[in-house]
Amino acid sequence: MELTALSLRLHALxxxxxxxxHPLVRAYVETLDYLDGANAECFADAYGALCAAHYAYQDASQALLDAVHYDVNTLTDTLAAPASALLSAATLDIEALNALLALDGTALKTATAGRYNAPALLTLPDFPASCPLPFRDGAALASYYRAQGYGFFAQSSAFAVQDDGTVAPIVHPDTIRLHDLPGYDRQKQQILKNTRAFLDGREANNILLYGDKGTGKSSTVKAVVNEYAERGLKIIEMSPRHITCFPKIFAETLRSPFRFIVFLDDLTFSREDDNFAALKAFIEGGLAGKPANLVIYATSNRRHLIRESFADREGDEVRVRDSLETVTSLSDRFGLEITFSVPDKDEYLYIVDQLAAESGLALPEDQLHLLAERFALRRNGRSPRTARQFISQQMAEKYEK
Structure with a gap:
């Protein structure tokens, strides 16, 4: 495509x-604009910025593919039945972007030869041409969006709510899988069944995972998300102190093609505060409701989520009843409650055996069990976390020998 025509096509996206x-597209546009008129210095300045953008992104093709993937536009809004005129417009845009990627530094510098009397321009830095985008027309782009999703949440499978209320992708999310978590098969199957129903668009419950510390509640939620990430399941980790950000989160997820688990880890309230009341309303009973593509999975060491004291149970019968109803009013709004209890001796040693086999720790069973039990006594009890720490210690000692 002739460079002046390419410049016009980029302006007309x-x-x-x-x-x-996008910084890379903007750098191309500014460089192409300076091919006509202006002066050599302006072109050199724009061209240098373009080179810097290329070096920063390293792979221009991937950078633009990501930009297209994360975009929300008229095509993504009408994927069910896009107009033919819109598909044609998307085809023209893709042609312009692919023509841009086909350019290399030499082609741009050579194009200045007949415009400026500045041979030094040919000695400027260079950059190579890039591969075209994996779609050549609007119909192919629409198919790509249907298969891969689109928008902000296409960037990752895991996100976290920041202190300012914004949502940011987690660059290196926990990659734990269910096979890394031996034991608790019944609990895992309950969560998997609910999650599959959610992904299939059927009725699904918000889940409260409660029980003793170190039993793998949080890890199980993350592992379930990793099991179904390829089906478009995302997780948004939210601290209990950010609960008032729910309306903003709902608005951001409402237009997304993905399905979301909002993960509230270690959910406990010291009293019935604003966050407590807000979460009750958001789960059930609020006027706004929540998007159909979102469920809440919470973990807690407390069944009723709010700390009780003996003072809460003092007074006449009416007050006792009111106090108890307040304490249970939030946990009762979770449609599925799953208990993670401390394993007994046999369950604990089963977990130890499984982790030892996965780690390649070869010890006689009697010795392994004896050491594992001693370790649990020193660590104040049996739990999957204790078992994992025990195996890590044994592996460290193995490599030191």
Missing amino acids: SALRGLQQ
Whole structure:
């Protein structure tokens, strides 16, 4: 494509209009604009910025593919039945982006030869041409969006709510899988069944996982998300102190094609505060409701989520009843409650055996069990976390010998 025509096509991006704000596209546009008129210094300045953008992104093709993937536009809003005119416009935009990627530094510098009397321009840095995007027309792009999803949440499978209330992707999410968590098969099957129903668009419950510390409640939630990440399941980790951000989170997820688990870890309240009341309303009973593509999975060491004192149970019968209803009013809103109790001796040693086999720790069973029990006594009890720490210690000692 002739460079002046390419410059006009980039200015006229329509279906993918948002890509004009991408730093790499913007650097190309500014460089092409300076091919006509202005002066050699202006071109050199724009060209240098373009080279810097190329070096920063390293792979220009991947950078633009990510930009297209994370974009929300008229095409993504009408994927069910996009208009033919819109598909044609998307085709023109893709052609322009692929023509941009086909350029290398030499082609741009050579194009200045007939415009400026500045041979030094040919000695400027260079960059190679890049591969085209994996779709060549609007119909192929629509198919890509249907298969891969789109928008902000396409960036990762895991996100976290920041202190300012914004949602940010987690660059290196926990990769734990269910096979890394031996034991608690009944509990895992309950969560998997509910999650599959959610992914299939059927009725699914919010889940409260409660029980003793170190039993793998949080790890199980993360592992379930990893099991179904390829089906578009995302997790948004939210601290209990950010519960008032729920309306903003709901608004951001409402238009997304993905399905979300909002993960509230270690959920406990010292009293019936604003966060307590807000979470009750958001789960059930609020006017706004919540998106159909979102469920809440929470973990807690407390069944009723709010700390009780003996003072809460003092007074006449009416007050006792009211106090107890307040304490249970939030946990009762979770449709599924799953208990993670401390394992007994046999369950604990089963977990130890499984982790030892996975780690390649070869010890006689009697010796392994004896050491594991001693370790649990020193660590104040049996739990999957204790078993994992025991195996880690044994492996460290093995490599030191």
